[in-house]
């Protein structure tokens with residue numbers, strides 16, 4: 577028996593409410609896409625309510641604040657970082673990240689924005705660093721610039 581065309585309660589991301597939806601698409605009895613009967617938006621089926629609902633409504637930034645792009649952190653990177661961090665002794669030497677400094681594979685660095693990072697590979701003037709929020713290519717070993 578197909579569920580397509582049937583009414584179903586689903587959380588509408590646009591209305592931000594659990595509302596009556598019509599099933600548009602199902603796979604193996606699992607509802608995949610629905611259409612909100614209130615705003616007519618078609619979207620993926622998320623279940624009756626989001627998995628995590630904020631108990632406190634998010635404070636809306638008014639005007640000036642720039643929109644922060646969503647962070648795309650790969651869970652695998654986080655796990656790797658946490659494993660590396662856990663296996664690092666508390667008294668490990670960490671270097672403050674400087675563009676002009678030269679780092680070696682295995683070095684532990686501290687970046688003012690990204691925090692602790694582990695140098696995974698290097699080239700003559702760059703390196704790949706595993707930060708908690710993901711791998712980043714960083715410049716290094718660059719000549720001093722700016723006012724002399």
Ligand SMILES: [Zn+2]
Nearest residue numbers: 588591612615
């Ligand atoms: Zn809606």
